[in-house]
Amino acid sequence: xxxxxxxxxxxADVTPKAAFLNRRQVMAGLAxxxxxxxxxxxxxxxxxxxxxxxEITTYNNYYEFGTRKDDPAKYAHTLVTxxxxxxxxxxxxxxxxxxxxxxxxxMTVEERIYRFRCVEAWSMVIPWDGFExxxxxxxxxxxxxxxxxxxxxxxxxxxxxGVAFPVLEWPYxxxxxxxxxxxxxxxxxxxxxxxTIPNQNGAPLRLVVPWKYGFKSIKSIVRITVTDTxxxxxxxxxxxxxYGFYSNVNPNVDHPRWSQGSERRIGGGLFAKxxxxxxxxxxxxxxxxxxxxxxxxxNY
Amino acid sequence: xxxxxxxxxxxxxxxxxxxxxxxxxxxFYLGVTGGxxxxxxxxxxxxxxxxxxxxxxxxxxxxxxxxxxxxxxxxFRRAIGVLTFAYVVLHxxxxxxxxxxxxxxxxxxxxxxxxxxxGMAAFVLMxxxxxxSNNWSVRRLGPxxxxxxxxxxxxxxxxxxxxxxxxxxxxxxxxxxxxxxSGLLLLRLPISGLLTRSRQADSA
Numbered sequence: 001x002x003x004x005x006x007x008x009x010x011x012a013d014v015t016p017k018a019a020f021l022n023r024r025q026v027m028a029g030l031a032x033x034x035x036x037x038x039x040x041x042x043x044x045x046x047x048x049x050x051x052x053x054x055e056i057t058t059y060n061n062y063y064e065f066g067t068r069k070d071d072p073a074k075y076a077h078t079l080v081t082x083x084x085x086x087x088x089x090x091x092x093x094x095x096x097x098x099x100x101x102x103x104x105x106x107m108t109v110e111e112r113i114y115r116f117r118c119v120e121a122w123s124m125v126i127p128w129d130g131f132e133x134x135x136x137x138x139x140x141x142x143x144x145x146x147x148x149x150x151x152x153x154x155x156x157x158x159x160x161x162g163v164a165f166p167v168l169e170w171p172y173x174x175x176x177x178x179x180x181x182x183x184x185x186x187x188x189x190x191x192x193x194x195x196t197i198p199n200q201n202g203a204p205l206r207l208v209v210p211w212k213y214g215f216k217s218i219k220s221i222v223r224i225t226v227t228d229t230x231x232x233x234x235x236x237x238x239x240x241x242x243y244g245f246y247s248n249v250n251p252n253v254d255h256p257r258w259s260q261g262s263e264r265r266i267g268g269g270l271f272a273k274x275x276x277x278x279x280x281x282x283x284x285x286x287x288x289x290x291x292x293x294x295x296x297x298x299n300y
Numbered sequence: 301x302x303x304x305x306x307x308x309x310x311x312x313x314x315x316x317x318x319x320x321x322x323x324x325x326x327x328f329y330l331g332v333t334g335g336x337x338x339x340x341x342x343x344x345x346x347x348x349x350x351x352x353x354x355x356x357x358x359x360x361x362x363x364x365x366x367x368x369x370x371x372x373x374x375x376f377r378r379a380i381g382v383l384t385f386a387y388v389v390l391h392x393x394x395x396x397x398x399x400x401x402x403x404x405x406x407x408x409x410x411x412x413x414x415x416x417x418x419g420m421a422a423f424v425l426m427x428x429x430x431x432x433s434n435n436w437s438v439r440r441l442g443p444x445x446x447x448x449x450x451x452x453x454x455x456x457x458x459x460x461x462x463x464x465x466x467x468x469x470x471x472x473x474x475x476x477x478x479x480x481x482s483g484l485l486l487l488r489l490p491i492s493g494l495l496t497r498s499r500q501a502d503s504a
Contacts, residue, residue: 055338067471070337120468122339167469238469257413257466259405270331270340274401 001135002108004184005286051124053193055267060200061118062219063167064153064160071162072200078159079220081204090150090225093141100204104190106139107131111194112187114210116217117249117281123263128208129191134182142178142226149181150174150231151207152223168234174218175231175245176209177290185210185286188221211280211287213247244300248291249281253300301370308372316376320383323351324390345394352387353463353477355380356456360484368487378433381452385430388423388459415465422458425451453488456481 062072065079084100109131117123137149155171157163163170180186189208190197197203202219209216215235225231235243242256251261262274280287291299327347330336336343359380365371373380400406409416429449431437438445460478467474 059338063469067467067469067473069339122342165470165472167471235469254412257415257468259409261405262402264339264341266338269334270328270344270398272341 001132001138001184002110004132005112007111007113051126051265051267053195056124056126056192057198057200059124059266061120061214062162062200062202064155064162064170064172065200066162067165067167073198075161076199078161079154079156079199079203080159081199081220084204084222086205086221087223088136088140088225089223090227091143091146092137092226093143095140098140103136103139103205107135107188109190112185112189112208112210114185114208115278115281115283116208116210116214117263117277119213119215119243119247119255119258119260121258121260121263121277122266123275123277124266127193128187128189129194129197130187130189130205130208132184133186133188133207134184136188136224137181137226140224140226145228146226147178148227148230149176149178150223150225150227151176151218151221152225153218154220154222168238171222172218173232173234173237174207174216175233176207176216177230178226179290180209180287183287183290185283211249211283213249215243216247246291246296246299248287248296248300249277249279250296250300251277251279253297305370305372309375311376313376313379316379317383320355320379321386324348324387341394341398345391345399348387348391348394349463352384352391353459353481355384355387356452356459357477357480357484359384360452360456360481364484364487382430382433385426385433388426392423415462418458418465419462422455422462425455425458429455453485456485 058073059069060072061069062076065072065075082100085097086100086103087095087097089095109129111127111129113125113127115123116126133149151174153172154160155163176186187208188205189202190205192198192201197206199220202217202221205221206219207217207221216233230245233243233245235247236245249260254260260277263277264272264274278284327336327344331340331344334340336347359377362373362377362380365373396406400409410420411417429451432441432445432448441448457478460474460481463474464478
């Protein structure tokens with residue numbers, strides 16, 4: 001199921017890094033299933049400033065390591081990511097603890113250059129390396145009746161200084177509807193710029209759902225549960241009026257704290273201009289069908 | 301304490317203004333040159349806001365410090381107050397000019413986002429205080445000056461509340477600020493009250 005989607009964003013949209021130019025996913029896409037993803041004209045992407053490795057890895061929300069943006073980069077090195085296993089349970093044919101290495105040996109890792117839009121109205125473009133979540137779920141075998149997928153981040157007070165404070169109810173929890181989880185855009189990221197994903201970005205594996213606000217893309221996952229009911233999610237538990245279960249990027253539905261109509265790309269410096277936020281973070285063509293007939297203002 | 305007070309007496313007020321003003325150009329320089337991280341706008345906004353709160357706390361501490369431990373900073377209180385207001389203005393300017401940018405959005409934010417409404421209310425309450433922070437106004441207003449300057453109490457509470465409200469989730473730092481502000485106001489309670497007309501031995 002790999003290569004079901006190819007980038008519209010290219011390396012022209014991220015920091016040019018010579019070492020990675022030869023592994024552009026555009027090429028991977030050409031070698032794979034086809035050219036379907038190359039439909040958008042190149043000029044649609046002009047004006048996007050690149051995001052550097054430094055930007056991606058020093059400006060993070062990962063409250064288990066502190067609430068300041070630079071806390072994760074400072075403190076996440078204490079997280080032990082080897083060995084690592086993911087418990088997959090619930091409505092699956094083959095429940096169990098899956099060792100990270102065993103998962104990786106089965107998965108096809110590819111590069112996905114995605115927009116990343118935080119609910120706080122900042123954004124980046126990030127060249128992830130990862131595999132489709134659908135492949136992992138199929139590995140465990142989703143049973144008839146599975147409707148949702150719940151995720152949990154590691155909770156390790158000895159390695160995570162931030163969990164000493166009740167910022168949120170730990171462990172961090174997230175969830176997706178099964179069709180969202182199986183969507184070709186939904187990936188488990190294990191790398192950035194071809195490097196192993198740094199701890200502050202959610203090592204060793206994290207979810208990336210590019211059409212939803214960043215907090216849905218849960219980090220350092222230790223448990224995946226297929227359920228038949230909508231699972232509780234951390235920010236929704238903390239503020240149901242502010243953070244819905246869906247949390248799709250939507251410029252027309254304001255968050256009580258932030259207008260979501262525009263965003264600021266990280267990297268523009270002190271005088272960076274705001275840019276309009278795109279419906280579904282620019283992935284409307286791919287994912288709008290998932291929400292047909294739904295009132296997105298109600299199901300925010 | 302006596303010697304400390306003597307040393308303090310020798311420090312000119314302009315030195316406090318100068319020292320207090322220095323972080324502004326320094327932080328701006330850091331913001332331009334990348335010293336505030338990859339998102340300098342929010343960082344600068346936060347730094348100015350936090351400095352304003354710290355100066356506000358220092359200003360509120362002047363009276364209790366003198367009363368309870370005999371440390372006399374009275375001479376610098378106006379400077380501390382004026383600097384507080386200056387950092388509130390800088391905080392607001394960064395928000396208006398660099399952060400929100402759109403005029404139409406600014407008003408919408410003030411009305412729609414409770415933490416911004418609260419912050420703006422604190423700012424508005426501080427305007428008459430800044431305007432009357434001069435000898436002429438003190439003379440002109442007489443006892444009314446003191447009454448007017450009690451507006452700093454609600455302004456301080458609103459400022460602390462603004463920080464607590466804007467934090468995502470339950471965060472400890474803003475709560476500590478609000479607790480310190482509340483504590484400093486509580487210290488005044490037995491002898492002064494915002495609405496009482498009783499004569500003040502010493503307040504602000």
